Amino acid sequence: xxxxxxxxxxxxxxxxxxxxxxxxxxxxxxxxxxxxxxxxxxxxxxxxxxxxxxxxxxxxxxxxxxxxxxxxxxxxxxxxxxxxxxxxxxxxxxxxx
Numbered sequence: 001x002x003x004x005x006x007x008x009x010x011x012x013x014x015x016x017x018x019x020x021x022x023x024x025x026x027x028x029x030x031x032x033x034x035x036x037x038x039x040x041x042x043x044x045x046x047x048x049x050x051x052x053x054x055x056x057x058x059x060x061x062x063x064x065x066x067x068x069x070x071x072x073x074x075x076x077x078x079x080x081x082x083x084x085x086x087x088x089x090x091x092x093x094x095x096x097x
Contacts, residue, residue: 001028001035003042005087010078020078021093022047025060025070039071046084047076058096065094072096 006023024039036057044050056072072093083089 001026003039005042006090007075007083007087008090008093009080020075020080021072022075023070023072023093025065025068029068031069035069036071043071046087049076060094061097062095
């Protein structure tokens, strides 16, 4: 299973600033507790202070990776201007159920 870490950097759009959001998912259709814990562990490699109550478990609904489970959370550092090492930048979040 390949874990994929993505970040939507904060930006000014249509008169509003969008918040920085992090997404951790994989290319695997698993959804059990062990799978989610692996994703959380990968997120905590970069953000060790990340708390469980800051994380949202989601199932993606868009066309890019529909029906795959992942996690989303607001970036602890809202002033970030470039992706942390090992994270790739995305311009928008995927739709979720």
